[in-house]
Amino acid sequence: MSASTERAVLLDRCERHWSAAAAKLYRIAHSDVETAAEGGVVHGRDGRRYIDFACSYGVFIVGHRHPLVAERIQQALEQLAWLPPGTSHPSRAALSARLAALAPGDWGEVHYMNSGAEAIEQTLRYVLAVQAPRRRILAMADSYHGKTLAAMSVLGQNRTDTSFGPVTNAVEFLPYGDIAALRAAIDDTVAAVYIEPILGGMHLTVPPPGYLAELRRLCDAAGVLLVADEIQTAFGRCGRMFACEYDAVVPDMLVLSKGLTGGYASIACVMYGAALSARCPVEQVDRWGSSQGGHPFACEAALAALDVIESEQLVERAARQGERLCTGLRELARCFPRTVIDAPGIGLMAGLRLRGAACESLLSMELTKRGVHVGHSMNERAKAPVLRFYPPLAVEPETIDQVLALTAESLALIERKPRLALALMERFVNRMYALPNRLLRRLG
Known part of the structure; x- marks a missing residue:
């Protein structure tokens, strides 16, 4: 069975036996299914490598498989x-x-x-x-x-x-x-x-x-x-x-x-x-x-x-690297005001407050395409959701800089989208969990 077929079977089972909403989100985002992890990296079923800046909403503080x-x-x-x-x-x-x-x-x-x-x-x-x-x-x-x-x-x-x-x-x-x-x-x-x-x-x-x-x-x-x-x-x-x-x-x-x-x-x-x-x-x-x-x-x-x-003095490291991450995110908020409201955070508990669920979904999907996992708010009706950046506490400064650069690249793409397209997508995202899977597959 190919990786794509395995993924489709897994998502069908997810929809029937666990969460239809989660299965829909995976489908429309073309998200991969994680199969292995180490340190600050997770691997997908198709062999792709992702930098983990979600850590299951902050759980994996010391990294995977320490x-x-x-x-x-x-x-x-x-x-x-x-x-x-x-x-x-x-x-x-x-x-x-x-x-x-x-x-x-x-x-x-x-x-x-x-x-x-x-x-x-x-x-x-x-x-x-x-x-x-x-x-x-x-x-x-x-x-x-x-x-x-x-x-x-x-x-x-x-x-x-x-x-x-x-x-x-x-x-x-x-x-x-x-x-x-x-x-x-x-x-x-x-x-x-x-x-x-x-x-x-x-x-x-x-x-x-x-x-x-x-x-x-x-x-x-x-x-x-x-x-x-x-x-x-x-x-x-x-x-x-x-x-x-x-x-x-x-x-x-x-x-x-x-x-x-x-x-x-x-x-x-x-x-x-x-x-x-x-x-x-x-x-x-x-x-x-x-x-x-x-x-x-x-x-x-x-x-x-x-x-x-x-x-490993991870608390002290989080304070130092957190300043680097928060400063970088604040600079992104300044550079991309059409998409980002501000960049709240302290230490390695940081994020981007975005102008609507469509902007959050787009940024999350663009980062996934570029090999970065971030913490989606999972609230499609939020007016100003925060996309969270919660890396392991041992994250290296070079990794932070890499994620910031990929985020800037993703935000630049979003800001070039017509306002009407973003408005239509906002209406779609607000209602996406009520849409049938057949339509979501085609739109995805």
Whole structure:
């Protein structure tokens, strides 16, 4: 079977058994299917090589198939891969101690799950129990905290939950980065505030200096718990080990996932401040933990990834190379104003805010043709989506320069397109997931 036939069969199966929308996106973009990867490069089924500036939206912090991590997880598999729920093991204890030492502040309990959304759900249960009778929860507009049912209550991208509504109506959304809005909303009726220290998702936004510090002060004054979602930002992605460090803020709860294992295993955790754990141990109010969270294999992968991050000084490298990437993207925004609004970012958490979904889709497709993978927002109705550039933290400066040059080449091509053509494509992209596959194949 040829590579093209294999691809067609795979996409047909994807459409029938997993996601019709994903299959359509692959078809219209002529995207290849990844089959192998190493370092900062992935390989397609047809043998093509792609520079990975998506890293599955920031997961592969230490790069693909890092030899040290691969060796450690192989050793873990040979010894002990999984234990029944409630069973302790040295790897979990070591990881909890390691995280408590790395994160600023004084930490008590650490509880493990498989995904960030699960972790957010545990914090919601804990908040509503220990803060009773308070019920109000504040979250940020355009925030992303996962898509399980309860987690979607604090999901700022409201378009996602229109089919079944939020679990609770006690959640209020504030404009991100607006200090005045914080001051007006936070009082002694609020149970908790949920915040991404840097807004991720399709609305990548860095808050103004002092924003997090003022939020911490307001929460302390009103007895409100501060829950920091660092699922995307932690472990060097933003140029610091944790994004909260930029304002020297210590949250009451810290939610971690994605880069924790460098992409080698699914894991998430909630770290509870020592004072909070002393006030009310998590086990007293939350007895429905994950049955597989924090299993030995995942914990060993996390410990190995943390060893790589520290030994190779990846946080410091991310800060240096992030400045190179962000400066280059800002220059592209200046040179191509018809297509790009601005270039938000900090460290190696960077992107281009584009003038509509059509521009984002075109740029993503042009970069794919040139051998570069970037992080598409996956929101065809966004008016100003951010196409994300999240390379591994060990990315070389020459690779950044190469990607910037290929991006400039792609943007120049887009800017030469007639405005009418872009407007028509915008209408098409806004509705593409509703179109039949036969039409998409022809148009693609």
